[in-house]
Amino acid sequence: MPRVLRRRGGFGAWARRLAGGRAEQPAEGHDPYGGTAVKAPAPYAVRRQPETWPNPAALLLMALGPGPRLWERGPGHPEALTVRLGTVDRPAPDGSGLLPAVPVTADLREVGALGLAGPRARLAGLARAVLAQLAAAHSPDTLEIVLLSADRARPVAERTDEWSWLGWLPHVRPHHGQDCRLLLAYDHEQAAARTDELLRRLEDHRNTASAAGPRTAGPAGEEGCTGPYTVVVVDGDPGGTSVRAAVTRLAQEGPRAGIHVVCLAETAPASAASPVPDTYEAACAVSPVFRECGTVALLSGDVATALRLMRVAAPPPAGGPRAKAACRLPAGPPLPTPVTPGTLAAVDAVSFAWAERFARALAPLRPDGSAGNRPARVPVPLPPSARLLDELGLARATPASLQARWADAADDTTALGGRAWAVLGAGPRGPVCVDLVADGPHLLIEGPAGSGRTELLRSVVASLAAAERPDRLAVVLVEGRDGIGADGGPGDGLRVCTDVPHVTTHLAANDPVRMREFAQSLSAELKRRAELLGRSDFAEWHTRHTASGRVVARRTAASPGVPGPRRAGTGGAAGAAAAGAGAADLDSPPSSTLRLRPGAARRQAEVAPPLPRLVVVVDDLDALVSPALGAPGRPSAGSVIRALEAVAREGGRLGVHLVAATAPGGRTAQSEPVRRATLRIALDAPASGPDEPAPGRGRLTWPDGRVTAFQGGRVTGRIPRTATQRPTVIPLDWQRMGDPPARRSVRELGNGPTDLALLASALERAAREVSAARIPSLL
Numbered sequence: 001m002p003r004v005l006r007r008r009g010g011f012g013a014w015a016r017r018l019a020g021g022r023a024e025q026p027a028e029g030h031d032p033y034g035g036t037a038v039k040a041p042a043p044y045a046v047r048r049q050p051e052t053w054p055n056p057a058a059l060l061l062m063a064l065g066p067g068p069r070l071w072e073r074g075p076g077h078p079e080a081l082t083v084r085l086g087t088v089d090r091p092a093p094d095g096s097g098l099l100p101a102v103p104v105t106a107d108l109r110e111v112g113a114l115g116l117a118g119p120r121a122r123l124a125g126l127a128r129a130v131l132a133q134l135a136a137a138h139s140p141d142t143l144e145i146v147l148l149s150a151d152r153a154r155p156v157a158e159r160t161d162e163w164s165w166l167g168w169l170p171h172v173r174p175h176h177g178q179d180c181r182l183l184l185a186y187d188h189e190q191a192a193a194r195t196d197e198l199l200r201r202l203e204d205h206r207n208t209a210s211a212a213g214p215r216t217a218g219p220a221g222e223e224g225c226t227g228p229y230t231v232v233v234v235d236g237d238p239g240g241t242s243v244r245a246a247v248t249r250l251a252q253e254g255p256r257a258g259i260h261v262v263c264l265a266e267t268a269p270a271s272a273a274s275p276v277p278d279t280y281e282a283a284c285a286v287s288p289v290f291r292e293c294g295t296v297a298l299l300s301g302d303v304a305t306a307l308r309l310m311r312v313a314a315p316p317p318a319g320g321p322r323a324k325a326a327c328r329l330p331a332g333p334p335l336p337t338p339v340t341p342g343t344l345a346a347v348d349a350v351s352f353a354w355a356e357r358f359a360r361a362l363a364p365l366r367p368d369g370s371a372g373n374r375p376a377r378v379p380v381p382l383p384p385s386a387r388l389l390d391e392l393g394l395a396r397a398t399p400a401s402l403q404a405r406w407a408d409a410a411d412d413t414t415a416l417g418g419r420a421w422a423v424l425g426a427g428p429r430g431p432v433c434v435d436l437v438a439d440g441p442h443l444l445i446e447g448p449a450g451s452g453r454t455e456l457l458r459s460v461v462a463s464l465a466a467a468e469r470p471d472r473l474a475v476v477l478v479e480g481r482d483g484i485g486a487d488g489g490p491g492d493g494l495r496v497c498t499d500v501p502h503v504t505t506h507l508a509a510n511d512p513v514r515m516r517e518f519a520q521s522l523s524a525e526l527k528r529r530a531e532l533l534g535r536s537d538f539a540e541w542h543t544r545h546t547a548s549g550r551v552v553a554r555r556t557a558a559s560p561g562v563p564g565p566r567r568a569g570t571g572g573a574a575g576a577a578a579a580g581a582g583a584a585d586l587d588s589p590p591s592s593t594l595r596l597r598p599g600a601a602r603r604q605a606e607v608a609p610p611l612p613r614l615v616v617v618v619d620d621l622d623a624l625v626s627p628a629l630g631a632p633g634r635p636s637a638g639s640v641i642r643a644l645e646a647v648a649r650e651g652g653r654l655g656v657h658l659v660a661a662t663a664p665g666g667r668t669a670q671s672e673p674v675r676r677a678t679l680r681i682a683l684d685a686p687a688s689g690p691d692e693p694a695p696g697r698g699r700l701t702w703p704d705g706r707v708t709a710f711q712g713g714r715v716t717g718r719i720p721r722t723a724t725q726r727p728t729v730i731p732l733d734w735q736r737m738g739d740p741p742a743r744r745s746v747r748e749l750g751n752g753p754t755d756l757a758l759l760a761s762a763l764e765r766a767a768r769e770v771s772a773a774r775i776p777s778l779l
């Protein structure tokens with residue numbers, strides 16, 4: 001037992017340790033290793049409560065449990081990114097003797113980048129101890145770890161063997177869309193890919209920060225970053241000139257964006273034979289990034305079990321002390337040097353076996369925090385394709401999950417007239433969702449042929465339906481072009497959406513009589529709404545009528561054996577409204593050409609509410625504005641356009657939204673639906689090639705001018721094989737884990753139903769469960 005423990009063991013000593021303060025510095029002026037004796041402010045805390053920084057034994061227990069302290073430090077935690085590097089015995093503040101093994105720590109947020117140097121075996125042990133602490137204290141949501149071990153001075157097999165334990169940590173998985181299986185780099189290409197990803201993040205952070213305006217300065221004069229964090233382990237020389245420059249930039253600017261470099265350099269231990277300045281220069285020669293570290297720890301002593309932790313600063317020139325930053329200027333001759341003597345401690349180091357056991361214990365664990373508690377997602381490159389159901393969070397679209405969403409919408413007092421949320425696809429920070437009520441009322445999709453306009457309209461219909469029940473939101477489909485096939489396949493325009501229970505009407509521009517009838521019905525519906533609302537707008541009317549409890553028609557549950565709720569009143573929309581929700585609110589119904597959907601009228605029991613939201617979805621608007629010569633719908637296209645123009649003008653107040661897709665430019669540019677769209681999407685021309693994204697790539701411009709790029713969610717694809725429960729077994733090759741995953745096209749399950757068909761069937765069952773009344777058709 002160490003002498004100090006024998007002398008000061010027991011509870012008394014433990015209590016005194018808890019009351020500890022800062023580390024004592026060795027006497028100024030005497031430096032057995034020959035460093036420049038500059039009096040430094042105590043750079044690293046030897047702080048209170050040593051248990052804040054658990055020792056390796058406690059760490060392993062945290063992982064194996066897993067113990068309650070696992071991942072205890074969230075973003076912005078006062079001890080976030082603070083690691084213990086060793087321990088020191090020091091006098092108790094009350095002079096009662098020595099406090100044994102008081103932790104010596106470094107806070108990466110304070111030091112920016114941390115350098116560790118020493119003989120390989122001990123250096124690896126220290127690095128393992130540091131990374132294990134970080135992984136135990138921070139969840140993978142809060143911290144990701146990136147390894148760059150591409151130094152060709154050592155054989156790759158040696159490097160992969162040494163770091164193979166790290167690959168088990170959940171923190172090295174690419175959670176932000178990085179193009180690899182694990183955030184590891186063992187060769188130049190992988191190192192370049194990892195640093196490019198991090199530099200993009202840095203850039204994005206800078207853009208976000210400059211958009212947000214000046215911020216308060218955090219520790220070390222940096223803008224405080226409250227996570228998520230990235231620790232980049234740079235083992236030796238990171239590689240060629242470009243990667244070296246990138247890592248240097250990350251070490252300098254990264255801390256502002258929560259990116260911290262931990263640089264490892266293999267050197268002889270600092271000793272009388274290799275004084276501190278020589279060891280430091282040797283480390284800088286091994287890895288140029290070492291010079292960028294704000295604090296360095298040099299292993300020292302004959303067997304390298306001691307550690308010298310030193311702040312790095314410019315040597316004091318004749319004129320007086322200089323700021324550390326000054327010596328980074330290319331013109332400034334003085335190079336940074338560690339401020340000796342620093343703190344001398346006994347090093348923390350763990351074995352490979354310890355680290356592998358620890359990492360494998362963490363491997364199967366995932367944070368269970370609700371999405372709301374998680375740190376903001378960092379922006380990621382857009383995926384080459386996206387599946388709408390995944391973006392909707394409905395990978396398993398069940399009636400129960402849809403009912404839960406509808407119930408949530410019903411409780412939403414800010415969406416009294418019904419939610420109109422449309423998820424477009426995957427964006428840089430998760431799903432991109434527009435709210436036609438708050439950001440609309442109208443949405444325009446422009447794009448050249450084949451850019452995915454029709455598919456995006458289908459996704460809009462599907463996601464609107466997932467967000468609100470069919471008696472509170474109805475959808476009307478209009479195909480501007482007459483080119484609809486008869487097989488009902490995915491290339492079949494908007495017809496594939498007609499199984500969604502919210503869809504009341506489907507019009508194709510191929511029958512002038514029906515088109516004219518539709519135009520009249522739509523105009524009459526606008527008129528009916530205007531009369532019903534009087535001077536109030538849609539939201540006011542719903543506020544009033546929700547307060548008086550008269551809006552949603554309640555109905556008795558369907559008796560067993562009676563076919564579900566595909567039914568409505570027989571008197572047209574206005575008649576149904578009058579019967580359902582208080583005829584006193586209605587003036588005499590306007591002359592109406594509304595007719596029920598064929599086969600929909602079965603029973604009088606359920607009555608549609610009078611004023612659901614209505615979304616008119618129009619594909620190929622340009623073909624309606626300028627119909628081709630000889631197009632069958634040409635004679636009546638004008639009447640449909642006039643009705644759509646009325647929707648564009650007056651729909652916002654009446655709870656009627658327009659979602660239209662068109663080719664850009666031409667005569668449509670002057671039409672009301674285009675001019676009045678507050679939300680605008682521009683889709684890119686389709687491109688072919690293995691690295692090109694699928695159609696549906698575009699940019700959404702919000703009403704305030706912000707632009708969000710997204711990859712449109714596909715909804716007519718078939719369930720991917722990866723969505724099934726079958727495990728995949730692949731050989732583990734650490735060296736290749738940093739490569740982009742093999743690009744295999746997503747194999748879809750044979751001839752199964754499309755995602756849209758699956759969703760439509762779940763929507764239909766959910767509608768039946770909640771006894772949703774059917775909104776009458778416009779035709």
Ligand SMILES: Nc1ncnc2c1ncn2[C@@H]1O[C@H](COP(=O)(O)OP(=O)(O)OP(=O)(O)O)[C@@H](O)[C@H]1O
Nearest residue numbers: 448449450451452453454455694695696712713714
């Ligand atoms: N988000 C998407 N993800 C994957 N594939 C898509 C996506 N959107 C569209 N596609 C595919 O691209 C092709 C063209 O799509 P779509 O018909 O929607 O384009 P469009 O702009 O309406 O063009 P057109 O009017 O000429 O048909 C289709 O084969 C469709 O399956």
